[in-house]
Amino acid sequence: MLSLDDPRWRSYKTAIGADFDVASMLGQLLKSGPTKQLWDECWNYLVYQGEIGEVSYAAVPYLADLIRNSSEIDWNSVALISEIELARPDGPDIPAELQEDYMQTIASMPLVLSQHPQRQWDELTTRCAASCIALAKGQRELGRIYAEMSIEDGGEWLAGQIE
Template identity: 30%
Template sequence: MTTTNWGELTHAYGSAEDIPGLFAQLGGPEDDKVWSELWSALCHQGSVYEASWAAMPVLADIALGRAPGEPIQAVLMAGLITADPDDTRREQYAREIGELLVVARGLLTAPGSRDFVYLQMAVLAFEGAGVWAEALEGVTREEYDLECPECEDCLYVAFGSYGTFTSAGDYVGSGAKNTEARGDLTPTPPERLTGIGARLHREAVAAGQGEVALALTYVFGRAHCPSCDAEFSVSDEVERQWV
């Protein structure tokens, strides 16, 4: 931190001169409050700033226990920052990204983590694994908002507490009972998953994350559009449409 002129950098609220003071407060009784302020400043609504990247060495130190603070918070924040498509910054902080990746992989194997999907996202971000470093968040929301690749109708692909289906309209509000506007959502059997889907499912099973594992079979399954009855791969459309 002593080599960074934080006053010349910016975050969500302007000058980043307050960031060293916030990091210095970690390890005390108000860590939750401090992390909340750091998240708000450095990753406001998922945005990344020049001060966010400058924080990578500090986050790596926290993750590895070289500085006070909660390692999982450091890993998750660094993962979100690293998901930002900036090859120059990735190269600049390659050492820190490598260190954080080792820690993230270790945390991923801990059973019962409430942040499991976000840890998967962090690992993918550190690896530079593409859209799933961000798009996997749909698993936590239990839905994806996609366009039908044939008729271009807006669809919700749902795989959670409301059931498993595709919907051409609001399935939570006033139109929730309109099942005629729904299509089938078919999971891929775990033994038939391939590529990134197989890997993510395998990680979830190994960590005892049964609900996540089940959701992934639908995310990497097939959907029917209720408007035109076209069948499509959910994951292919997520990758194609993710912005």
């Protein structure tokens, strides 16, 4: 995992191409815990309207650490991991120094989520977690469906299949 004080963080582009200190943002997220402002920054700089930057790949292991070390899973963390992985095929190449940690983190998500002490999840967290698990197992379309289809949409689709 790229250390938060590594100068290479500054060389990676954000999702919107802006110059922003993502390493400090992640450090604050891990140290102080999530706030609406920090999540808004994550959604602006790590994933923005389906776009990602190289810095998004560097952030994924830290988002997984946040899940591991939190008593409750915040849907934002699993949603960001899912959205980054969903955007990867059309996004920038993963820098060589980030490749192994990124791919290992994606592959580890089923275990990270199954070992988490929180046993009851809300619908959004569950959908995002299911998306991460599907993506870790190479099921990109299922990952996208879980990430994007609400219970209401799924119910309507199922009702249409029964008729």
